[in-house]
Amino acid sequence: MPEVVVDGVHKSFGVVEVLKGITMSVERGEVTALIGRSGSGKSTLLRCMNGLESIQKGAITIAGHAVTADKAKLRRLRTDVGIVFQSYNLFPHLSVADNITLAPRIVKKMGRGEARTVAEEVLALVGLSDKFGAYPDQLSGGQQQRVAIARSLAMRPKVMLFDEVTSALDPELTGEVLAVMERLARDGMTMLLVTHEMGFARRVASTTVFMHRGRIHESGPSRDLFDAPRTPEMAQFIRSDIK
Amino acid sequence: MTYAFQFGVLNQYRDQLLAGLWLTVEISAVSIVAGTAFGIVLASLRSMAGRGTRIAVDTYVELIRNTPFLVQLFLIYFGLPAAGLRVGAVTAALIGMTVNLAAYSTEIVRSGIEAVHRSQIEAGEALGLTQVQVYRHVVLLPAIQKVYPALCSQFVLMMLASSICSAISTGELTAAAAFVQSQSYRSFEVYLAATALYLALALGLRGMLALLGLWLFGRRAARRALVPVVEASA
Amino acid sequence: MIFHTFGWPQFWFLVQSMQWTVILTALALGGGGIVGFGVALARVSRIGWLRLAAGTYIQLIQGIPVLMILFLSFYGLALMGFQLLPIVAAGISMAVYGSGYLAEIWRGCIQSVPKPQWEGSESLAMTRLQQYRHVILPQALRIALPPTVGFAVQVVKNTSIASLIGFVELARAGQLVNNATFQPFRVFLVVAALYFVICYPLSQLSRWLEGRLHAGSRR
Ligand SMILES: Nc1ncnc2c1ncn2[C@@H]1O[C@H](COP(=O)(O)OP(=O)(O)OP(=O)(O)O)[C@@H](O)[C@H]1O
Numbered sequence: 001m002p003e004v005v006v007d008g009v010h011k012s013f014g015v016v017e018v019l020k021g022i023t024m025s026v027e028r029g030e031v032t033a034l035i036g037r038s039g040s041g042k043s044t045l046l047r048c049m050n051g052l053e054s055i056q057k058g059a060i061t062i063a064g065h066a067v068t069a070d071k072a073k074l075r076r077l078r079t080d081v082g083i084v085f086q087s088y089n090l091f092p093h094l095s096v097a098d099n100i101t102l103a104p105r106i107v108k109k110m111g112r113g114e115a116r117t118v119a120e121e122v123l124a125l126v127g128l129s130d131k132f133g134a135y136p137d138q139l140s141g142g143q144q145q146r147v148a149i150a151r152s153l154a155m156r157p158k159v160m161l162f163d164e165v166t167s168a169l170d171p172e173l174t175g176e177v178l179a180v181m182e183r184l185a186r187d188g189m190t191m192l193l194v195t196h197e198m199g200f201a202r203r204v205a206s207t208t209v210f211m212h213r214g215r216i217h218e219s220g221p222s223r224d225l226f227d228a229p230r231t232p233e234m235a236q237f238i239r240s241d242i243k
Numbered sequence: 244m245t246y247a248f249q250f251g252v253l254n255q256y257r258d259q260l261l262a263g264l265w266l267t268v269e270i271s272a273v274s275i276v277a278g279t280a281f282g283i284v285l286a287s288l289r290s291m292a293g294r295g296t297r298i299a300v301d302t303y304v305e306l307i308r309n310t311p312f313l314v315q316l317f318l319i320y321f322g323l324p325a326a327g328l329r330v331g332a333v334t335a336a337l338i339g340m341t342v343n344l345a346a347y348s349t350e351i352v353r354s355g356i357e358a359v360h361r362s363q364i365e366a367g368e369a370l371g372l373t374q375v376q377v378y379r380h381v382v383l384l385p386a387i388q389k390v391y392p393a394l395c396s397q398f399v400l401m402m403l404a405s406s407i408c409s410a411i412s413t414g415e416l417t418a419a420a421a422f423v424q425s426q427s428y429r430s431f432e433v434y435l436a437a438t439a440l441y442l443a444l445a446l447g448l449r450g451m452l453a454l455l456g457l458w459l460f461g462r463r464a465a466r467r468a469l470v471p472v473v474e475a476s477a
Numbered sequence: 478m479i480f481h482t483f484g485w486p487q488f489w490f491l492v493q494s495m496q497w498t499v500i501l502t503a504l505a506l507g508g509g510g511i512v513g514f515g516v517a518l519a520r521v522s523r524i525g526w527l528r529l530a531a532g533t534y535i536q537l538i539q540g541i542p543v544l545m546i547l548f549l550s551f552y553g554l555a556l557m558g559f560q561l562l563p564i565v566a567a568g569i570s571m572a573v574y575g576s577g578y579l580a581e582i583w584r585g586c587i588q589s590v591p592k593p594q595w596e597g598s599e600s601l602a603m604t605r606l607q608q609y610r611h612v613i614l615p616q617a618l619r620i621a622l623p624p625t626v627g628f629a630v631q632v633v634k635n636t637s638i639a640s641l642i643g644f645v646e647l648a649r650a651g652q653l654v655n656n657a658t659f660q661p662f663r664v665f666l667v668v669a670a671l672y673f674v675i676c677y678p679l680s681q682l683s684r685w686l687e688g689r690l691h692a693g694s695r696r
């Protein structure tokens with residue numbers, strides 16, 4: 001069974017239907033890119049996948065957990081599914097180390113020593129071993145985003161969700177974050193990423209899903225999709241992005 | 244006309260002054276601890292419970308913040324007995340200071356809670372924290388840390404305002420000074436000495452609060468607590 | 478004055494005494510404002526010892542009870558040969574108290590004017606005085622209004638302390654009425670309500686100004 005299964009998902013905000021029947025899946029160890037115009041529902045879909053938004057119809061199973069309204073079950077799901085946001089959302093009052101060890105300690109009841117070891121390990125993975133004791137406001141945007149990724153990784157997730165994690169960054173800082181994600185992909189992490197970095201999607205994601213007005217308009221192997229889009233909307237989207 | 248200062252006179256009243264000083268320390272300490280605890284609870288209730296609770300808490304805060312501490316003390320010390328509830332001067336002072344400080348700390352902590360961004364809460368939820376854990380680690384702790392300097396200023400103001408309790412014959416430092424001046428007729432010396440003691444208390448309290456902040460939140464938060472905050476007021 | 482029960486005449490007496498509360502507040506804000514403004518400027522001066530002196534003054538005033546300022550000026554100065562009327566003693570001490578806090582509030586406002594404003598006006602060859610007059614103070618004033626109004630609420634409430642040297646303002650009037658009627662609960666509730674009538678609108682005004690300031694700066 002695939003690691004992520006989305007089956008006929010509908011989601012509305014009030015009377016506005018934002019997701020109009022989404023069905024897709026991601027195999028274990030695969031990377032899938034989610035692209036589409038602003039407002040097409042990419043973030044909403046991602047947020048539904050770990051229960052930050054509730055859905056009206058359909059079902060989502062992720063890392064072996066069904067997305068439900070049950071709070072305890074949802075928490076178990078969230079320990080297995082990491083999510084990284086565009087705006088980092090680090091806890092400003094905590095040091096880098098404490099940001100990373102907070103959830104392992106209070107959710108997974110890890111001891112201080114063990115949590116510290118994990119923190120050192122994930123920080124090394126994102127190349128920030130020297131920032132262990134720093135505070136978020138002492139870091140660049142790219143560094144903060146890498147800490148946010150490390151914070152998620154410290155929970156040992158089976159699936160990672162990324163929502164435009166480089167959109168808020170200056171171009172010269174984008175590379176360092178993408179490099180971390182590429183490394184994760186190579187290590188076999190199951191990943192679903194919303195991105196505007198078309199080159200990155202084409203290179204790193206095996207599958208790309210193009211969303212348009214709350215529906216999956218086109219999807220398939222990334223190379224095929226980017227090199228020979230089948231729908232005019234996708235073709236136009238790629239064209240306008242290059243400009 | 245020149246005035247001959249005679250601070251030597253104060254020596255024979257040292258015990259009275261020290262007893263007053265000690266009572267000031269005691270009622271300030273108790274009301275700071277209790278008032279802050281109430282403030283945190285009320286601010287939390289306000290942010291979690293329903294509309295009715297919020298209106299009740301807000302009403303309490305506004306009523307206290309918009310009436311003088313002195314009149315609040317009169318209501319407690321003279322009003323409660325008239326309503327059948329006898330309270331001593333020290334008890335009345337403790338009630339008055341706690342009720343007063345609780346309102347201010349509710350307001351301060353509330354502002355801290357409201358400054359916590361929704362995305363912070365989501366980040367906590369996404370990491371699998373329970374609602375209680377999110378509230379404690381992602382909302383309340385950073386909120387309190389953020390407003391800690393404002394709370395500290397409020398504590399100092401409350402300690403200074405405890406002098407007003409002398410008006411209901413609580414035997415704290417100001418009342419002790421008033422007693423000594425009535426005996427010795429050296430008003431200026433007595434009140435100068437009392438003023439110096441208050442100043443020392445205020446500086447000492449600030450220093451202690453800075454150390455407490457250091458212990459609670461680390462170096463970054465504590466440094467800010469040493470500087471008085473503009474908005475704070477009693 | 479002999480009262481028997483708390484009725485309209487007593488209520489009217491309380492309402493009339495409010496004028497002294499208002500006058501004391503005006504003295505505190507007026508006198509305290511003038512001194513406080515000077516201290517605030519000194520606090521951000523380029524002259525080191527002036528900054529230090531102003532800082533010490535602020536710390537001193539903010540480190541002692543208002544009541545001590547009042548007692549020192551009333552009893553203390555009387556012994557030194559200056560016999561002060563309660564209104565003068567109360568007015569002076571309220572002004573001293575106000576100056577210490579207003580100076581600190583306004584220092585914060587002056588310093589919150591962004592640094593480029595200083596640099597920009599300096600590069601236009603303005604003198605320090607011109608910089609204040611034309612660039613810094615107009616901007617600082619906008620920022621200063623909400624906390625100043627907020628502080629006025631504190632002053633109104635703290636004028637009640639003047640009752641402790643026998644000055645008949647609202648709180649003292651309440652005591653007098655209570656002494657005659659022995660209805661403390663009712664009397665002091667009314668007194669509290671009258672303070673609330675002055676303070677609450679000011680608090681709301683301060684909050685509204687604050688909101689408007691932030692709404693304005695966001696654009
Ligand atoms: N909390 C909300 N309440 C109401 N409407 C919402 C909410 N969140 C999103 N929407 C609406 O849902 C639609 C899809 O939003 P979503 O954020 O998923 O788009 P997106 O594809 O991620 O766009 P972008 O590329 O700009 O991030 C938009 O029309 C948006 O206005």
Ligand SMILES: [Mg+2]
Pocket residue numbers: 042043044163164
């Ligand atoms: Mg989005």
